[in-house]
Amino acid sequence: MSRKRIIKIFRKLHKWPAITISFFAILFAVSGIVMNHRGTFSSVDVSRKLLPANYTYKNWNLAAVRGSMQTSENKILVFGNIGIWKTDGNFGEFTDYNQGFPKGIDNRKIYSVVQFKNQLFAGTHMGLFSQNPEKNRWEKVDVPVRENRIADLNLKGDTLLVLTRNYLLKSSDGKNFETIQLPAPLGYERKTGLFDTFWQLHSGELLGLPGKLIVDLLGLITVFLSVTGLLHFFFPKIIRKRKKKQKQVGSFVTVKKKNLHWHNVVGYIFALFLIINTFAGMHLRPPLLIAIASKKVGIIPGTHIDNPNPWFDKLRRVHWNIDLHQYIFSTSEGFYFAGESFSKPLQPAFSQPPVSVMGCNVLKPLEEKIYLVGSFNGMFLWNIQTGAVANFFTQQPYVAPEGMQSPIAANMVAGLVEGNESAFWFDYNRGALQLSGKTFPEMPEQIITNSPMSLWNAALEFHTGRIFEHLVGAFYILYVPLAGICILLVLISGVYLWWKLHRRKR
Structure with missing residues (x-):
C-alpha cells in the first residue's frame, strides 16, 4: 500500500x-473534573x-435507603442516600x-446510624456526626484520621466502633478515639486490585492532589482538542x-493556520497521557471491568496506594460477634475475622458469600x-462457622461460577429496613420489597x-453513560x-499524521 493511501486512511480515521x-469527549472531560473534586462540589x-x-425516585429505589435503626424512644430512623428520616414502628409518617x-x-449520604449511650451517631460520606439533643441538630465529630468518609458504625458493649476505609476507631465516650491499624491478614501479599490501580490512575489520585490536577489538565486539553478539531473541520x-x-477571508485563513498549529502542538505533547488515561477509564465499566475485577497487581512505589497500612482503602463493614467473641470485617478483599486484641493476623473466611x-x-x-449478607450480587445466608452459604431468595446452596462473572446480579440489594412487625429489603431498581408484615x-x-x-x-451518570439508558x-x-x-x-491516528506530515514543519 502506498504512503499516500495510508495517509488518506489515517486522515479518515482521525476526522470522522x-x-x-x-x-461526548467534552462531556467526559467536564464530568471528570467535577468527579475529581467531590468535596468542592458537595x-x-x-x-x-x-x-x-x-432518575425519579419510585418506591424508594435508586439506593434511596440503606438501613434503619430503632431509637430508645421507639422511633425508627430510616437512612441512606436520602439522608435520615424519622418515623414510627409502622412507618406511618x-x-x-x-x-x-x-x-x-x-x-447527607448516610452509611450507618447507631445509638451509643443515649446519643445518636451518623456515619456519612463526609464525616462522623452526633445528634445534639438540646439543639436537635447534627454536629460534626472530630476523629483522629485524615479521611472524612465513614464506612460503618457499630457497637461493642460500651464501646463505639467507627470504621473508616483505612482504620478502626474505638471510643468509650463518643469524643475521644483510639485509632487501630488492623494487622495484615494471614498470607498477606503486598498487592492491590487492578481495578483500584486503574481507578486511581484514571482519576489521577494515584499521585495524590498533584495527580488529580494533572488529570484535570488532561480534561481541559480534551476540551481544547475537541473544539479546535471541530473548528478545523x-x-x-x-x-x-x-x-x-466575495468577502474578505485573510483573517480566517490566518486563524485556521494558528488553530491547526496549536491543535497539533498540544495534541502531540499530551497524546500519550490521554491514551493511558483513556485506556484505564475503559476498564472501569462493564464489560471490560469484568476482566479486571478480581485481578491483583503489585503496588506502584511512591504512589498514593503505596501505603504501609495493609488495609488502606479496603475496609467496608464491621460487626462484633459477642457469642463467638470476634470481629467480622467486610473488605474489598472479602470477609475476615479478628480476635479482640488484634494480636494475630486477620483470618480470611474460608468460605464466604x-x-x-x-x-x-x-x-x-x-x-x-x-448472617444475612446483601450487595448488588444478591442476598445470602452465611454460616460463619461452617462456611455454608445459601441464596436467601431460593434457599439453595450457593455455587461460585467458574471464570469471569458480572459484578451485579438480578437482585441488586441496596439496603434492609426493619419495623415493629415487618421487614423489607430494597432493590436498586425495584425499590422496597416485602420480607414480612405489611x-x-x-x-x-x-x-x-x-x-x-x-x-x-449527576457527573457520574454522564461520565458512565447511564444518563443515556x-x-x-x-x-x-x-x-x-x-x-x-x-x-x-483519534489520538493514535492524530499522532501518526503529525509524525508523517507536520513534524518537519516545526
Whole structure:
C-alpha cells in the first residue's frame, strides 16, 4: 500500500471518529473534573426534574435507603442516600431529621446510624456526626484520621466502633478515639486490585492532589482538542462561503493556520497521557471491568496506594460477634475475622458469600452464627462457622461460577429496613420489597422533593453513560468502551499524521 493511501486512511480515521466523539469527549472531560473534586462540589445539587424520568425516585429505589435503626424512644430512623428520616414502628409518617448536616444532598449520604449511650451517631460520606439533643441538630465529630468518609458504625458493649476505609476507631465516650491499624491478614501479599490501580490512575489520585490536577489538565486539553478539531473541520466551509460572497477571508485563513498549529502542538505533547488515561477509564465499566475485577497487581512505589497500612482503602463493614467473641470485617478483599486484641493476623473466611465490587450493603446477624449478607450480587445466608452459604431468595446452596462473572446480579440489594412487625429489603431498581408484615408505604412527596441528585452523582451518570439508558436501553453499557475505542483511534491516528506530515514543519 502506498504512503499516500495510508495517509488518506489515517486522515479518515482521525476526522470522522473525532467529529462523532467530540461532544461526548467534552462531556467526559467536564464530568471528570467535577468527579475529581467531590468535596468542592458537595453543596451543589441538581433537581431530578431536569434529569430523565428513570432518575425519579419510585418506591424508594435508586439506593434511596440503606438501613434503619430503632431509637430508645421507639422511633425508627430510616437512612441512606436520602439522608435520615424519622418515623414510627409502622412507618406511618416521615419527619425530616437532617438538621445540622451541611448543605447539599451529598453531605447527607448516610452509611450507618447507631445509638451509643443515649446519643445518636451518623456515619456519612463526609464525616462522623452526633445528634445534639438540646439543639436537635447534627454536629460534626472530630476523629483522629485524615479521611472524612465513614464506612460503618457499630457497637461493642460500651464501646463505639467507627470504621473508616483505612482504620478502626474505638471510643468509650463518643469524643475521644483510639485509632487501630488492623494487622495484615494471614498470607498477606503486598498487592492491590487492578481495578483500584486503574481507578486511581484514571482519576489521577494515584499521585495524590498533584495527580488529580494533572488529570484535570488532561480534561481541559480534551476540551481544547475537541473544539479546535471541530473548528478545523468547519473553517474550510466558512472560507468557501465567504469567497463565494466575495468577502474578505485573510483573517480566517490566518486563524485556521494558528488553530491547526496549536491543535497539533498540544495534541502531540499530551497524546500519550490521554491514551493511558483513556485506556484505564475503559476498564472501569462493564464489560471490560469484568476482566479486571478480581485481578491483583503489585503496588506502584511512591504512589498514593503505596501505603504501609495493609488495609488502606479496603475496609467496608464491621460487626462484633459477642457469642463467638470476634470481629467480622467486610473488605474489598472479602470477609475476615479478628480476635479482640488484634494480636494475630486477620483470618480470611474460608468460605464466604459473593459481594459486589460496589461493596456490602447488608451485614446483619440473624443468629449466633448466621448472617444475612446483601450487595448488588444478591442476598445470602452465611454460616460463619461452617462456611455454608445459601441464596436467601431460593434457599439453595450457593455455587461460585467458574471464570469471569458480572459484578451485579438480578437482585441488586441496596439496603434492609426493619419495623415493629415487618421487614423489607430494597432493590436498586425495584425499590422496597416485602420480607414480612405489611407492604412498605409509598415514598412521600416531601422526601422526593428534598432528595435531589448531587452534582457529583449527576457527573457520574454522564461520565458512565447511564444518563443515556432511557434512550438506548441496556446498550448504554457499551457507551464507555465504544467511546474509549473511538478516542484511542483519534489520538493514535492524530499522532501518526503529525509524525508523517507536520513534524518537519516545526
